[in-house]
Structures are given as structure tokens and as C-alpha cells.
Amino acid sequence: xxxxxxxxxxxxxxxxxxxxxxxxxxxxxxxxxxxxxxxxxxxxxxxxxxxxxxxxxxxxxxxxxxxxxxxxxxxxxxxxxxxxxxxxxxxxxxxxxxxxxxxxxxxxxxxxxxxxxxxxxxxxxxxxxxxxxxxxxxxxxxxxxxxxxxxxxxxxxxxxxxxxxxxxxxxxxxxxxxxxxxxxxxxxxxxxxxxxxxxxxxxxxxxxxxxxxxxxxxxxxxxxxxxxxxxxxxxxxxxxxxxxxxxxxxxxxxxxxxxxxxxxxxxxxxxxxxxxxxxxxxxxxxxxxxxxxxxxxxxxxxxxxxxxxxxxxxxxxxxxxxxxxxxxxxxxxxxxxxxxxxxxxxxxxxxxxxxxxxxxxxxxxxxxxxxxxxxxxxxxxxxxxxxxxxxxxxxxxxxxxxxxxxxxxxxxxxxxxxxxxxxxxxxxxxxxxxxxxxxxxxxxxxxxxxxxxxxxxxxxxxxxxxxxxxxxxxxxxxxxxxxxxxxxxxxxxxxxxxxxxxxxxxxxxxxxxxxxxxxxxxxxxxxxxxxxxxxxxxxxxxxxxxxxxxxxxxxxxxxxxxxxxxxxxxxxxxxxxxxxxxxxxxxxxxxxxxxxxxxxxxxxxxxxxxxxxxxxxxxxxxxxxxxxxxxxxxxxxxxxxxxxxxxxxxxxxxxxxxxxxxxxxxxxxxxxxxxxxxxxxxx
Amino acid sequence: xxxxxxxxxxxxxxxxxxxxxxxxxxxxxxxxxxxxxxxxxxxxxxxxxxxxxxxxxxxxxxxxxxxxxxxxxxxxxxxxxxxxxxxxxxxxxxxxxxxxxxxxxxxxxxxxxxxxxxxxxx
Numbered sequence: 001x002x003x004x005x006x007x008x009x010x011x012x013x014x015x016x017x018x019x020x021x022x023x024x025x026x027x028x029x030x031x032x033x034x035x036x037x038x039x040x041x042x043x044x045x046x047x048x049x050x051x052x053x054x055x056x057x058x059x060x061x062x063x064x065x066x067x068x069x070x071x072x073x074x075x076x077x078x079x080x081x082x083x084x085x086x087x088x089x090x091x092x093x094x095x096x097x098x099x100x101x102x103x104x105x106x107x108x109x110x111x112x113x114x115x116x117x118x119x120x121x122x123x124x125x126x127x128x129x130x131x132x133x134x135x136x137x138x139x140x141x142x143x144x145x146x147x148x149x150x151x152x153x154x155x156x157x158x159x160x161x162x163x164x165x166x167x168x169x170x171x172x173x174x175x176x177x178x179x180x181x182x183x184x185x186x187x188x189x190x191x192x193x194x195x196x197x198x199x200x201x202x203x204x205x206x207x208x209x210x211x212x213x214x215x216x217x218x219x220x221x222x223x224x225x226x227x228x229x230x231x232x233x234x235x236x237x238x239x240x241x242x243x244x245x246x247x248x249x250x251x252x253x254x255x256x257x258x259x260x261x262x263x264x265x266x267x268x269x270x271x272x273x274x275x276x277x278x279x280x281x282x283x284x285x286x287x288x289x290x291x292x293x294x295x296x297x298x299x300x301x302x303x304x305x306x307x308x309x310x311x312x313x314x315x316x317x318x319x320x321x322x323x324x325x326x327x328x329x330x331x332x333x334x335x336x337x338x339x340x341x342x343x344x345x346x347x348x349x350x351x352x353x354x355x356x357x358x359x360x361x362x363x364x365x366x367x368x369x370x371x372x373x374x375x376x377x378x379x380x381x382x383x384x385x386x387x388x389x390x391x392x393x394x395x396x397x398x399x400x401x402x403x404x405x406x407x408x409x410x411x412x413x414x415x416x417x418x419x420x421x422x423x424x425x426x427x428x429x430x431x432x433x434x435x436x437x438x439x440x441x442x443x444x445x446x447x448x449x450x451x452x453x454x455x456x457x458x459x460x461x462x463x464x465x466x467x468x469x470x471x472x473x474x475x476x477x478x479x480x481x482x483x484x485x486x487x488x489x490x491x492x493x494x495x496x497x498x499x500x501x502x503x504x505x506x507x508x509x510x511x512x513x514x515x516x517x518x519x520x521x522x523x524x525x526x527x528x529x530x531x532x533x534x535x536x537x538x539x540x541x542x543x544x545x546x547x548x549x550x551x552x553x554x555x556x557x558x559x560x561x562x563x564x565x566x567x568x569x570x571x572x573x574x575x576x577x578x579x580x581x582x583x584x585x586x587x588x589x590x591x592x593x594x595x596x597x598x599x600x601x602x603x604x605x606x607x608x609x610x611x612x613x614x615x616x617x618x619x620x621x622x623x624x625x626x627x628x629x630x631x632x633x634x635x636x637x638x639x640x641x642x643x644x645x646x647x648x649x650x651x652x653x654x655x656x657x658x659x660x661x662x663x664x665x666x667x668x669x670x671x672x673x674x675x676x677x678x679x680x681x682x683x
Numbered sequence: 684x685x686x687x688x689x690x691x692x693x694x695x696x697x698x699x700x701x702x703x704x705x706x707x708x709x710x711x712x713x714x715x716x717x718x719x720x721x722x723x724x725x726x727x728x729x730x731x732x733x734x735x736x737x738x739x740x741x742x743x744x745x746x747x748x749x750x751x752x753x754x755x756x757x758x759x760x761x762x763x764x765x766x767x768x769x770x771x772x773x774x775x776x777x778x779x780x781x782x783x784x785x786x787x788x789x790x791x792x793x794x795x796x797x798x799x800x801x802x803x804x805x
Contacts, residue, residue, distance in 0.1 A: 150758075151752070151759060152762075152781045152782065152783055153760055153761035153762055153783030153802065154783050154784075155759070157804075158801075161804065216778075423707065426685060426706070426709055428709040
């Protein structure tokens with residue numbers, strides 16, 4: 001193993017720090033008083049300066065020194081981190097990145113300009129700011145509303161949400177006073193709450209939440225001081241004044257859990273114990289050590305790739321072994337083969353999980369994209385993200401960057417109206433872009449949603465006809481019409497801006513996603529916005545498949561797409577001849593005869609099977625001669641020569657050394673549905 | 684769906700200011716010039732929120748709130764008062780009658796917006 005170049009390590013490390021710096025700066029824009037963010041930014045700058053000079057990046061160190069000095073002043077409270085300062089620091093951060101990645105190409109005069117600007121802002125902003133508030137404090141907030149609170153228009157849940165907005169909150173409901181069902185008044189509020197809140201805001205901010213009901217309700221706000229995550233429940237209860245310390249002592253002599261005992265003894269109600277338990281948990285989470293960066297190891301990506309390849313080969317070798325063991329009479333061989341199969345599957349899962357990374361890191365980069373774009377285009381945009389913890393194969397994530405940037409640009413540039421347009425449409429000035437990721441079966445769905453003007457069908461049609469992509473007046477489904485925007489050379493933007501609207505891109509986006517064996521769904525409501533959903537497979541390398549036989553050839557269907565297998569009775573077959581529909585519990589499912597599709601010459605098996613597969617919301621049946629069983633599949637890509645064969649997505653090697661082709665389900669489903677539509681159109 | 688707000692005030696300039704602020708933020712605003720008209724409008728349609736002045740000719744704010752709260756469609760609908768500091772007594776009466784919250788006049792458009800968002804939970 002060759003020793004890594006410390007310079008390279010520094011460059012990698014600096015990348016991480018620059019990302020941290022950027023995130024902290026963007027967050028600071030919304031929370032300028034947050035001391036922790038200022039510290040993060042300062043630390044990142046400090047480390048880059050320090051390490052930079054050690055590893056020969058003198059220019060970086062010298063430049064960063066000035067930025068660090070500025071942030072030191074911010075940290076001391078001498079300068080407020082206003083918008084201007086954040087903006088110039090972001091520029092400085094970009095310059096630092098350039099200095100680190102490609103020192104020769106960096107423009108030193110640009111650096112000088114940034115520093116001069118920084119100097120100017122520092123002098124202008126030298127007015128002292130209010131002392132930054134101390135770190136978050138924990139409060140115990142007891143809430144009891146008057147019974148009729150909901151009838152007079154106050155929704156307690158909204159207030160609890162507002163409370164959650166102040167900081168990290170643990171809410172315990174006090175339900176002791178809820179009457180039994182036969183006497184309950186469903187419009188009255190019988191529940192009280194106890195909220196453990198850790199917030200940097202002063203207690204008056206907590207009171208302000210309850211401004212309108214303050215006079216009628218009971219609200220107690222006490223700081224939680226002396227309890228720590230280790231404080232025993234009994235002690236918390238007695239500190240809270242819910243129970244005497246003698247009662248706790250007495251209870252402790254018994255061997256059951258303190259809470260249960262106190263309740264049984266009638267010393268305290270179950271509600272109070274639950275609230276105290278919630279407090280204990282709240283503090284535990286506060287004190288829980290954050291997962292530290294030191295517990296991870298950096299490994300070059302290509303070594304992971306090698307590992308994955310080798311595991312893939314191992315899976316193939318193992319399936320050969322299984323085949324030998326199945327026909328062998330030797331019990332010992334059989335048991336070893338089983339053991340190895342189990343281990344190989346575990347090894348495969350572990351190796352795949354190493355390659356899985358949360359998509360949050362990728363999403364994080366888009367905050368800057370949105371920030372810069374909203375400024376350049378003069379549109380106010382709020383970006384919300386969901387499902388950042390969703391994991392996806394690292395190679396997939398890397399290739400998603402460009403398509404997602406393009407889609408986000410499109411959403412902001414074309415989707416969102418300008419402020420005047422939004423006002424005219426009666427929408428709030430602030431436009432929303434939502435980026436979400438979630439798992440769905442064997443797929444990961446990533447969606448980009450905007451609340452803009454939506455796609456204009458007429459313009460898409462006009463453009464497609466003008467470009468000769470669509471015959472004039474041809475009837476197409478709404479979905480097909482929207483998909484036109486993915487055609488090469490398509491662009492409907494009335495004005496070409498520097499950001500989008502050149503008509504390059506959407507087709508590239510589609511190609512990239514299809515290259516990842518994924519698909520793109522489009523939804524758009526005129527006036528209300530659009531949603532683009534990318535459907536991606538969890539991993540690129542290995543899938544669980546269903547092995548089937550058609551004629552002499554064997555084929556693999558991704559198991560995640562298989563819904564069920566049914567027999568195609570001769571009767572049913574005869575009835576639907578020419579129409580090829582199968583009645584599955586009342587649903588008409590079109591089916592494709594793979595024998596016909598693949599032009600098999602051998603005689604068909606007397607009992608044909610239908611494998612029902614799905615893609616998105618659509619289903620289609622595939623008629624095969626035999627269903628062989630499940631099969632671990634390492635995907636080998638097809639040669640360039642076969643790249644145009646749309647119904648196949650790859651190939652795999654079977655245990656006996658033969659090649660089996662992997663069917664491309666989305667394309668087959670699409671093919672089946674198109675045929676169904678044609679048949680319907682034909683009557 | 685845009686949230687609908689009924690604003691009841693006898694001052695035209697006040698109504699105009701409320702309309703501009705709330706409509707600009709995407710709410711759908713309906714105006715009424717006094718309690719009688721306000722109550723009639725509220726009877727005809729269930730609004731998401733009612734914003735009312737207290738001192739008005741004819742039926743005043745407190746009586747209107749009492750009547751509105753009798754309507755089954757207005758259980759749980761926030762009713763916000765526009766009141767002055769000196770109106771403490773009326774404010775208390777209105778609260779008893781079923782008002783949800785209040786905004787003290789004079790107020791800035793931002794205050795109106797933040798209270799609206801608060802009671803509508805946005």
C-alpha cells in the first residue's frame with residue numbers, strides 16, 4: 001500500500017471544512033446570533049489556515065488569515081455577521097477552494113478585491129452588537145388550558161408546534177384528567193402538557209407563544225438546572241415537587257422500578273411519572289455524544305469498487321457451488337455449501353451497505369445553488385429538504401449532482417414566477433422548492449417540487465410540433481406530452497437566460513438517469529407548480545432476481561419488480577387471444593408473450609406461466625415457459641453493440657457458466673402499456 | 684387553497700390597509716363595514732379567520748363575536764380583535780365572548796401578518 005500524500009489528505013480535509021464553512025455561513029444568514037455557528041465557521045477557517053501553511057499551501061494560509069481575523073472579531077461580538085459580511089465570506093470561501101484545488105489558476109487580484117471588500121465591511125460594521133446569548137438552557141414548561149380553549153379558536157397543537165420551533169422539545173401529555181368515554185365532551189380540552197424545552201431564547205419567548213391565552217391558562221416555566229442525564233427518576237420527581245423525598249426513599253427499598261412503585265403506592269399519578277421520564281430522556285439526548293468524525297475511516301473509492309467486484313465474482317462462484325452441491329450426494333459438501341451461501345449473502349449486504357451514503361451531503365450542496373440563483377434572478381426562494389438520511393449507492397449519488405442542479409435551476413428559473421408574477425397570481429412572494437428523498441421498495445425516489453406556474457401544455461405542444469418532435473395535432477397522453485421536454489434540442493423558454501433555457505440539459509438529465517437504470521416521472525398542475533420525481537435503483541451492482549426460462553434462453557427479472565406469478569390456463573389464453581389481457585382479481589393487466597417478443601422457435605411448454613411485474617403504478621404480465629426460482633445476480637453491462645436493445649438492461653453469469661439476460665422492466669412495462677393503448681384506440 | 688379572512692371595521696382606510704397586507708401575503712380577504720354586515724357575511728360562508736374592530740356603529744364587535752360564536756360553523760375558528768390600549772375593558776368582554784387573540788392599534792403590517800400566521804398555524 002502506498003503512503004498517502006499529506007498534501008492530498010489536506011486537500012480532502014479542506015474540502016470538508018469548506019463545506020462546513022459554507023453551511024455555517026448559510027445558516028448564519030437566518031440565525032445571526034447563533035454562537036455555535038460562528039464558532040464552526042471560525043474553527044473551519046482556523047484549521048484551513050493552520051494546515052495550509054504546514055503542507056505548502058502558503059497562498060491559502062495567507063488569504064485565510066485575513067478572513068479568520070474578521071471572524072475572530074465576529075466571535076468576540078465586535079462585528080455583527082450581517083448579510084454583506086456573509087456574502088463576502090462566501091466569495092472568500094470560493095476563492096479559498098480555488099487556491100486549494102488549483103493554486104496556479106487562482107486569480108490573485110480577485111483575492112485582493114475580496115480582502116479589500118472584507119476590510120471595508122469590517123470598518124463599517126465595527127459597531128458593537130448585542131452580546132450573543134449564552135448557549136441553550138433547558139426549561140420545564142407546564143401547560144394547562146381552559147376547557148373551552150378550542151371553541152374560542154385557539155388550537156393547542158399549533159402552540160405546541162410553535163414551542164417546538166423555539167428549540168429542541170420533548171412533549172409529554174398529561175391525560176389524568178381525561179374523563180371516560182361516556183361522559184367526555186369532545187370539544188373541550190382535557191389534556192395538559194409538560195414540555196421539556198432546550199432553547200437559546202429567553203423564557204419571555206416561551207411566554208409569548210401563549211400570548212393570547214396567557215391570562216386564562218396555567219403556565220409554569222422553570223429552568224431545569226440540577227438534573228443531569230444521570231439523575232435518577234425519583235430525584236427528578238422530588239425536585240419537581242411531585243413527591244416527597246421520603247416517599248422516594250421508601251420506594252427505593254423495594255426492587256421494582258421507582259416510577260411504577262410510586263404510582264402503585266399512590267404517591268404520584270402516572271402522568272407525573274411519564275412527564276418526569278420524558279424529562280430524563282430529553283436530558284439524555286441533550287448529553288448524548290454526537291457521532292464523532294473520528295469513528296470513520298477514509299477509503300479510496302476505487303478500492304471499494306474492487307471489493308464490490310470481488311464480492312460479485314464470489315456470488316457467482318457461490319451459485320456454481322450451490323448447483324454442484326444440489327446434485328451431490330455428499331452431505332458434508334451440502335452443509336459447507338449452505339454455510340458459504342449464508343456468509344456470502346451477509347458479506348454482500350455488508351459490502352453494499354459500505355457503499356451506501358446518506359443523500360444529505362448531496363442535498364446540502366444545493367443550498368448554495370439556490371441561494372446564488374435566487375439572488376441572480378431576483379426571486380425569493382426558500383428551499384426545504386426532506387429525507388436527507390435516505391441512503392443510496394455512492395456512485396449513484398455522485399452522478400446525481402449535475403441532473404439535480406439542472407432540475408433545481410429549471411424549477412427556479414422557469415417554474416417559479418418573478419415577484420410581480422407571484423403577486424398577480426395571489427401567491428406569497430416567497431417561492432418554495434422542496435427537495436425530498438425516500439425509499440420505495442427497491443427504489444429510491446428523489447423529487448424536486450416547486451410552487452410555481454406549472455408547465456404550459458400549449459407551449460410544449462407548439463414547440464414540439466415546431467421542432468418536428470410531434471406530428472401536428474397528434475393525440476398524445478398528458479404524460480407523453482410532458483415527457484417531450486426531455487427530447488434533445490427542446491426548449492420553450494421565451495427568453496434564453498444564462499442559467500437555463502438553452503435546451504441542452506433536460507435530455508442529458510434523462511440520459512444520465514436512464515444510465516443509472518432509473519426513470520423520471522413528471523407531474524405539473526398549471527398555476528400550482530410542478531414535481532419531477534427521479535426513480536433510482538438502490539444499487540447498481542447486484543440485484544435479487546427471478547430466473548425464468550423462455551424457449552431455450554434463461555432470463556432474470558429484478559425481484560423487486562415482481563408482483564406475483566400465475567398460470568396462464570389454455571382456456572384463458574384462448575379467450576383473450578388477440579387482446580392479451582389477463583383478469584387479475586378484477587384488474588385488467590395486459591400481458592406480453594416473451595416467446596413472440598424474442599421470436600422463439602422451440603415448441604412452447606404446455607403450461608405457460610405469467611409473471612406480473614410492476615413499474616411505478618403500472619403493471620404488465622410477462623408470459624414465460626418456466627419459472628425457475630430466485631437468483632442472486634451480479635449485473636454485467638452489455639457491450640456497446642447491444643446498448644440500443646431497450647428491453648434488456650444487462651447480463652449475468654449463471655452457476656453453470658451460461659449467460660442469462662436481465663430484462664429491463666420499465667421498458668417492458670412501457671411497451672406493454674403502449675400496446676394496450678393502441679389496442680384500445682383500435683377498439 | 685388560500686385561507687379566507689373576514690375583516691370587519693367601520694374605517695375604510697383601516698380595511699384598505701388590512702386588505703393590502705393580507706391579500707399581498709396570499710390570503711383571500713372579504714370586508715364588512717360593521718357588526719351587522721359582518722355577522723350576515725359570516726352566516727353566509729365559513730371563513731378561516733375573522734378580524735374585527737370593537738367600536739363600530741350599529742352592532743359593535745363584542746355583540747358580533749357573541750353571535751358568531753353561536754354559529755356551529757364557527758366553533759374553533761380564530762377571531763382576532765383590533766383594539767387600542769385604552770380598550771382594556773372591552774377587550775376583556777370580547778375575550779369572554781369568544782375572541783381568540785388581539786392586535787393592539789396602532790400596529791405595523793408585519794404584526795398583523797405574524798398574528799394571522801400564528802392563529803392560523805402557518
